[in-house]
Amino acid sequence: MPRGIPNAKRDDTGFRYTTFHVPLVPNPKHVSSTYLKSETQTLWYRKNQAKGKGAETAEDGPSDGRVVARKDTPSTTEPRPIYRNCIIRPGGKSEKDSGLSFDPPQNGDEYDVTPASSDPFDTKLAIITVSLRDRMRFYKLRVTPNAAAIASTFNEQFKPEIITSDPKQIQWLDNVEQADVVVGDEALRIGNPEDSGYRVRWPIHAANFNARDYASMQLLLSDTETLIEHTLRDxxxxxxxxxxxxxxxxxxxxxxxxxxxxxxxxxxLVTMGFKQLCAQQESLAATYGAGMSNACVVDIGSKITTISCVDEGLVLPDTRLALNMGGDDVTEFLYVLLQQIKFPYRDADLNRSYDWAVLEDLKTRLCTLAESDVALNLYDFIVRRPHAQTEKYGLRAYDEVILAPMCLFEPRVIDFDSKTQGLKPLSPNVTEEIIGHQTENVAMAIDQPEGGGEKGPSEVIDVDEEKPPILDFALAPPPQSPPVEAPVKAIDVPFEASKLPLDVAIFNSARAAGGDDKIRKYLQAVLVIGGTALIPGMAHALESRLQAIATPLVPNMEKVQIIPPPKEVDPRVLSWKGAAVLGKMESVSELWISPSDWDMFGMRALKERCYYL
Structure with a gap:
């Protein structure tokens, strides 16, 4: 035995230190269990075996309020309004007819613009017109002098033409008093819903519940269920x-x-009783529909515009932006511009559905973002009103057709504050415990106390019980507190960010993805979808503006590329096409949420199955 190691004392008793029985290590040769060693023992395999014949998929795209169902058939879209018997509600305020005009340049420069008055709207409109003139100067395009005066004279003197035999005459619904609910196309064919005791309601507004027209969540969900049920059945x-x-x-x-x-x-899952559900984000579904793995997805809808960067099947959270403007703002701005040049249809009211359809048709056919299309052209449009003959109007317009969609790049003419009036929360924030999520009490974080409210907690003074008490007269007079300043109103960051111009917002979204390499990567793969993306010249307008922003800020910046959607797919339904593609993939079997899963786990099931949310 080596030196330094003492002799170990032998235990003569032979007792064990514990009475706990330690089992022997099992021999792996004798193990016969196959638990979780094959796919047949997983939860998803058992659910697939129980599917039976349920291979069809019904898709719901609530982000803009339409329903799409698939049973090996083309996509179907349904208008969103629901007319319900109720008390008549007064309509909204009418559009302001400002009668703005621009004086001809006095210095001989045809590109010079001078506002006609000091009205704030005139000033904002002049700024947009200056931007248009600068682009026309860059492309060496001539400006037609006195175009506004020529167009106004023609439009003011035009008389409508009566069409006796209209092949597209609308069959207006007159006798709808017996129906409690009218949905979809039929609702749009009620000429005067107020006279019939109906009120139009839109359950989904700007990718969220319509908190302006509904007093309770139960009524809103009832109308949403009615809309989906009628669409799937009819x-x-x-x-x-x-x-x-x-x-x-x-x-x-x-x-x-x-x-x-x-x-x-x-x-x-619960109320309507569908078999199972899979949630998918819009941008990710759009990349599936376009067959791309990396893209900066820009969805220009009717109410809002959303921007997100997708990286290998994952939406980068920091790149998500939502702009509070869309195609409806283009329609309203076009109406204001046409009023300045004496719009011949003088009884137009955007609060009426058939007049709104007239302006939507004009926007679809007239509006462009290509500067070369600016000319003093003659257009025509047809007005179909209930209980009246079909009328055909003529219209002359100049730069109004390009100034209207330019409001997406110059949003200063949009009244964002009016869009938040009347909004109210319909349901409290979700407070369920979800792993990886914090409670989103944004309103509580923003609200600050105002003057005259409850007093805060008084100052806490440490008292030592062992020391004798100090008499009141021995206390020194307290120092005077400084004057309390008025509370500063907190800034609503999401609301202020929603006012960004479209090109600036796209660049900021790409910059939030990372360094310069990421910016170059996403600006070379900008996927523009949505109904407003169908405006002619949208791709070139975005490319030129993004190139002007990125070139001085990003080193070695190459050409910005706007990727159009596939030709065989309508960009308005590209996200739903991508959701249908996801429904046919093998990996989707791990993403389905059944009613039993939802009943047991709630939002936690959505978080763990749809890990990208």
């Missing part, structure tokens, strides 16, 4: 008793509201 012949055989691909916004997602999932 368009796709899917009855309510067959819902249990269909799966739902739910397309949600990139900047989704958790109460919005929770109520929709509860409606589809």
């Amino acid at each position: 368009k796709l012949d899917i009855n309510r008793q067959d819902y249990k055989n269909f799966s739902v691909a739910l397309v949600i916004p990139d900047l989704y509201n958790r109460p919005y997602v929770r109520e929709l999932v509860q409606l589809l």
Whole structure:
């Protein structure tokens, strides 16, 4: 034995130090269990075996309020309004007819613009016109002198033509008093819903619940269920008793509201009884539909515009932006511009559905973002009103057709504050415990106390009980407190960010993805979708403006590329096409949420199955 190591004392008793029986190590040769060693023992395999014949998929795209269902058939879209018997509600305020005009240049420069008055709207409109003139100067395009005066003279003297035999005459619904609810196309064919005791309601507004027209969440969800049920029954012949055989691909916004997602999932799985559900973000679904793995997705809708960068099947959270403007702002701005040049249809009122359809048709056919298309052209349009003959009007317009869509790049003419009036929360924030999520009490973080409110907690003084008490007269007079300043109102960062111009917002979204390499990567793969993306010249307008922003800020910046959607796919439904593609993939079997999963886990099931949310 080596030196330094003492002799170990032998235990003569032979007792063990514990009475706990330690089992022997099992021999691996004798183990016969196959637990979780094959795919047949997983939860998803058992659910696939129980599917039976339920191979059809019903898709719901609530981000802009339309329903898409798939049973090996083309996509079907349905208008969103719901007319319901109720008390007549007064309409909104009418558009302001400002009668603006621009004086001809006095210094001989045809590109010079001078506002006619000091009105704030005149000043904002002059700034947009100056931007247009600068681009026309760059492309060496001539400006037609006195174009506004020529167009105004023609439009003011034009008399409408009566069309006696209109092949596209609308069959207006007159006797709808017996119906309690009218949905979709039929609702749009009620000429004067107020006279019939109906009120139009839009359950989904700007990728969220319509908190302006509904007093309760129950009524809103009831109208949403009615809209989905009528669409599936009338368009796709899917009855309510067959819902249990269909799966739902739910397309949600990139900047989704958790109460919005929770109520929709509860409606589809529990109330309506669909078989299972998979949630998918819009931008990710759009990349599936376009066959891309990396892109900066720009969805220009009717109410809002969303921007997100997708990297290898994952939406980067820091790149998500939502702009509070869209195609409806283009329509309203076009109406204001046409009023300045004496719009011949003088009884137009955007609060009426058929007059709104007239302006939408003009926007679709007239508006452009190509400077070369600016000319003093003659257009025509048809007005179909209830209980009146069809009228055909003529219209001359000059730069109004390009100034209207330019409001997306110069949003200073849009009244953003009016869009938030009347909004109220319909449901509290989701407070369920979700791993990886914090409670989103944004309103509590923003609200600050105002003067005259409750007093805060008084100052706490440490008292030593062992020391004798000090008499009141021995206390020194307290120092005078400094004057309390008035509380500063907190800045609503999401609301202020929603006012950014479209080109600036796209660049900021790409810059939030990372360094210069990321900016170059995403600016060379900008995917523009949505109905407003169909405006002619949109791709070139975005390319030129983004190139002007990125070239001085990003080193070695190459050419900005706007990628159009596939030719065979309508850009308005590209996200739903991508959701249908996801529904046919093998990996989607791990993303389905059944009613039992939702009943047991709630929002936690959505978080763990849809890991990208």
